Amino acid sequence: MSVNFLKYLPGRVIWRMPFRFNVANAINPSYTLRCVLYHDISDTTSTYTNGLGVTVSKKSFENDLRFLAKHYTPVTLDEALNPPKDPKKNYRPVLLTFDDAYASVATEAAPICQKYGIPAVFFVSARFIGNQDLAMDNLICHVANTRGYDAINKAASEAAKSPAKLNDLSEACGDFLPRVWGEQRETFRQGLADAAGRSLKEMAEEAGLYISPQQLRSLASFNFEIGNHTYSHVYGRNLAGNDFAEEIGRNKSVLESISGKTIRTFSAPYGSAIDLPGRLVEYLRQLKHESAFLVESSINNPRTDPFRLLRVSVQVSNNADLFSELEIMPRLRSIRDALFRRQGNVTPAASQARVAAD
Ligand SMILES: [Zn+2]
Incomplete structure (x- = not known):
């Protein structure tokens, strides 16, 4: 059931x-x-x-x-x-x-x-607005779908300076994301962009969301x-x-x-x-x-x-x-x-x- x-x-x-x-x-x-x-x-x-x-x-x-x-x-x-x-x-x-x-x-x-x-x-x-930047949830989603959770966990571990073991989008966006703020959040964002191999602006333009x-x-x-x-x-x-x-x-x-x-x-x-x-x-x-x-x-x-x-x-x-x-x-x-x-x-x-x- x-x-x-x-x-x-x-x-x-x-x-x-x-x-x-x-x-x-x-x-x-x-x-x-x-x-x-x-x-x-x-x-x-x-x-x-x-x-x-x-x-x-x-x-x-x-x-x-x-x-x-x-x-x-x-x-x-x-x-x-x-x-x-x-x-x-x-x-x-x-x-x-x-x-x-x-x-x-x-x-x-x-x-x-x-x-x-x-x-x-x-x-x-x-x-x-105008697809100049990519929201964190869409970025995390894209990296998860194209590079997998190893890439997410590598970026998360570097940002939090402790090992991360995230298994799904709910854990990445709902549990981990609120725990990083300021510089740590920025490090996470950049780490994800590096994993995707594109700039955030390029991805935002490509996605056109x-x-x-x-x-x-x-x-x-x-x-x-x-x-x-x-x-x-x-x-x-x-x-x-x-x-x-x-x-x-x-x-x-x-x-x-x-x-x-x-x-x-x-x-x-x-x-x-x-x-x-x-x-x-x-x-x-x-x-x-x-x-x-x-x-x-x-x-x-x-x-x-x-x-x-x-x-x-x-x-x-x-x-x-x-x-x-x-x-x-x-x-x-x-x-x-x-x-x-x-x-x-x-x-x-x-x-x-x-x-x-x-
Ligand atoms: Zn919202």
């Missing part, structure tokens, strides 16, 4: 029932805003994305949007943050979001969003808002001192100068609560951000802090599983987290964030 079968089983059973949304509501009626997250919408992967878990096919994405348009009220960021005082019966607001800087958001996703009348927020790391400035500007006409996702796509837990200006302030300024719009929302790369510490939220507030998003796949309710809104990263192949991801599993996690809190433990929600997915 597969893990997915068990994971989706309650949702699949409830999906077959009449009044399924009422049944879901009975589990926890306080769930208000649903937030969904995607990265790359494409029918193909390359050595730079294969295995990262960020790519969703166009057909799957369109199926998801058809489902959202039918069963939910897709909202803008403003509507998400200012819900109606007296919502109509069965009001289920959903906010569509994208992270990173994939060009496919403009070329593939935006026209599908327009077709279904669904607005979105696109959280961008500006360093990669990321959005151009013109494409970013064009998104305004698709009812997309642009958000902050740090300049270099870094773990928020590592930021201190000058890093805030370099990673948060600089990203906001560059995105504003390209888009001509005010940047007022943020999503934490990799999506865990530990990457959105109080000092980072304080800095976001100083720079006039009004909200921030995580990927902890639990529920938002009327008391949820607008600087800790939770999203669900979706990769499903049918409506029953999408229903499960959006309606059942977040509610079950909220019950689990409440039980943990009652017992005085730290909530395990952080472990739910899909490590390499964002």
